[in-house]
Amino acid sequence: MKESAGKVLAITRKDILSEMRTKEIVTSIVAFALLVIVVVSLALDPSERTSAVAAGVLWIAFTFAGVLGLGRSFVMEKDKGCLQGLMLCPVDRAVIYFGKMLSTVIFMLVVEAIILPVFVILLDQPRFPPHLVLITVLATVGFAAVGTLFSALSVNTKAREVMLPLLFLPVASPVIIAAIEASGLALAGGPWSEILPWLGVMVAFDVIFLAVSPLVFEFVLEE
Amino acid sequence: MKGTTMDNWEYLVAAYSIIWIAIAGYVFTLSRKQKRLWREIESLKARMRGKGED
Amino acid sequence: MQILKNNVLSTNALFALMFVTMTAALFLVFVYVPTEASMGIVQRIFYFHVPLAWVAFIAFGIVFIGSILYLRSSNRKWDRLAHSSAEIGMVFTSLVLITGPIWAKPVWGVWWTWDARLTTTLLLWFIYHGYLLVGSFASDESQGARYSAVVGIIGFVDVPIVALSIVLWGTQHPEPVMSEPGGLTGAMLLTLMVSLAAFTLLFAYLLIHRVSLALAADELKRLRQFADERDYDG
Numbered sequence: 001m002k003e004s005a006g007k008v009l010a011i012t013r014k015d016i017l018s019e020m021r022t023k024e025i026v027t028s029i030v031a032f033a034l035l036v037i038v039v040v041s042l043a044l045d046p047s048e049r050t051s052a053v054a055a056g057v058l059w060i061a062f063t064f065a066g067v068l069g070l071g072r073s074f075v076m077e078k079d080k081g082c083l084q085g086l087m088l089c090p091v092d093r094a095v096i097y098f099g100k101m102l103s104t105v106i107f108m109l110v111v112e113a114i115i116l117p118v119f120v121i122l123l124d125q126p127r128f129p130p131h132l133v134l135i136t137v138l139a140t141v142g143f144a145a146v147g148t149l150f151s152a153l154s155v156n157t158k159a160r161e162v163m164l165p166l167l168f169l170p171v172a173s174p175v176i177i178a179a180i181e182a183s184g185l186a187l188a189g190g191p192w193s194e195i196l197p198w199l200g201v202m203v204a205f206d207v208i209f210l211a212v213s214p215l216v217f218e219f220v221l222e223e
Numbered sequence: 224m225k226g227t228t229m230d231n232w233e234y235l236v237a238a239y240s241i242i243w244i245a246i247a248g249y250v251f252t253l254s255r256k257q258k259r260l261w262r263e264i265e266s267l268k269a270r271m272r273g274k275g276e277d
Numbered sequence: 278m279q280i281l282k283n284n285v286l287s288t289n290a291l292f293a294l295m296f297v298t299m300t301a302a303l304f305l306v307f308v309y310v311p312t313e314a315s316m317g318i319v320q321r322i323f324y325f326h327v328p329l330a331w332v333a334f335i336a337f338g339i340v341f342i343g344s345i346l347y348l349r350s351s352n353r354k355w356d357r358l359a360h361s362s363a364e365i366g367m368v369f370t371s372l373v374l375i376t377g378p379i380w381a382k383p384v385w386g387v388w389w390t391w392d393a394r395l396t397t398t399l400l401l402w403f404i405y406h407g408y409l410l411v412g413s414f415a416s417d418e419s420q421g422a423r424y425s426a427v428v429g430i431i432g433f434v435d436v437p438i439v440a441l442s443i444v445l446w447g448t449q450h451p452e453p454v455m456s457e458p459g460g461l462t463g464a465m466l467l468t469l470m471v472s473l474a475a476f477t478l479l480f481a482y483l484l485i486h487r488v489s490l491a492l493a494a495d496e497l498k499r500l501r502q503f504a505d506e507r508d509y510d511g
């Protein structure tokens with residue numbers, strides 16, 4: 001158990017070290033997420049920037065940025081031939097899954113930490129509720145839990161750029177709905193008790209898919 | 224909500240027509256696949272027979 | 278050949294049973310059942326709309342089971358079962374999504390309502406669209422079968438969470454609900470049940486044919502390869 005955890009962290013560390021050298025994933029996704037916020041805001045009248053709408057804008061940006069980041073996660077491995085190496089490693093497939101998932105979560109959280117304050121300013125929100133941090137973490141774990149699986153799967157198919165969003169978005173819809181609703185309530189100054197059911201949905205999603213995805217992951221990497 | 228019963232029968236007809244047209248269409252694609260399969264079987268049989276006579 | 282004959286006989290019996298039940302269902306829906314008071318004649322769509330949705334759900338359950346069995350055994354027939362079931366389930370789900378708006382328009386004046394059941398059905402449609410897409414976009418057949426099975430399992434596990442989140446969402450944004458007529462009377466319940474039986478039989482009939490077609494195509498492919506090799510050797 002302890003040994004597996006060490007191997008998981010080794011894979012995550014490898015990803016983070018290579019990212020720290022190039023910084024290409026985080027910088028490009030931050031720019032992309034900002035652009036999504038700008039483009040969607042252009043469609044909004046200033047009077048429409050209510051907390052509910054702002055929450056929608058935020059999660060549209062995070063969702064599409066997430067799809068982009070998830071896609072990169074295995075495309076880079078594959079293009080550099082690292083996927084073959086990773087598969088030759090004498091480790092359980094679940095270890096590779098958790099390693100990649102963890103690095104995806106970390107990259108996305110870095111991106112989201114940069115975007116969140118900018119979003120609050122650009123959409124002129126009255127407050128920055130601390131609830132947003134918890135909502136973002138839970139949603140990001142959920143995205144990565146199914147996203148890592150689908151990313152590994154679509155990288156081996158034809159038309160992989162199209163495959164990932166078509167698989168990922170409908171399956172992740174409960175997290176998207178819960179994150180939008182919870183963020184809307186939080187931005188409007190709602191109490192914890194109102195937000196709680198949505199946090200529950202996200203926790204359920206995270207737990208279920210962190211349990212099921214590693215079970216089927218080995219069939220995705222099998223050659 | 225409309226309480227009368229005669230004003231929206233065309234929606235009912237549309238819904239049922241679409242259901243049966245779609246199911247008939249699906250059955251049609253299945254039968255076409257089956258026909259293609261039969262043709263292939265026949266051609267394979269002919270090939271085997273030709274081989275056997277040599 | 279004997280197996281083929283038995284199969285034909287049993288599907289003929291199934292077809293006869295399906296035909297009788299479907300005719301009975303049509304009679305009950307159009308002639309027998311009383312018109313629902315508040316929605317009018319259009320409410321009769323309900324007797325086909327709801328069974329289609331239920332049977333589609335059963336179809337996706339079969340996709341789930343077939344996917345698990347395929348990953349456990351690598352036996353191609355389970356993939357064929359799951360794939361066939363998904364295909365028919367998609368036909369039925371599409372029909373649910375088409376008949377829903379046709380029902381909603383005259384009753385609530387809107388084509389689409391983001392009602393919990395319709396919205397969940399729409400997301401189901403997208404999930405199984407992904408399932409069918411993965412199979413056709415894979416680089417080879419066994420990879421396609423493995424990948425679809427993974428999507429078939431993840432997709433079905435997702436269904437209750439999707440439904441939960443949409444129901445919770447619906448209670449906060451009330452929309453006209455595609456309500457089943459309040460308190461089904463005996464006649465309405467009977468009609469619904471007969472129609473449900475008819476569509477279940479139709480599904481079973483289509484599924485048996487679709488699976489045997491897929492298996493026959495596999496067999497033919499194998500034989501053709503065999504013949505090619507023999508010709509090459511000779």
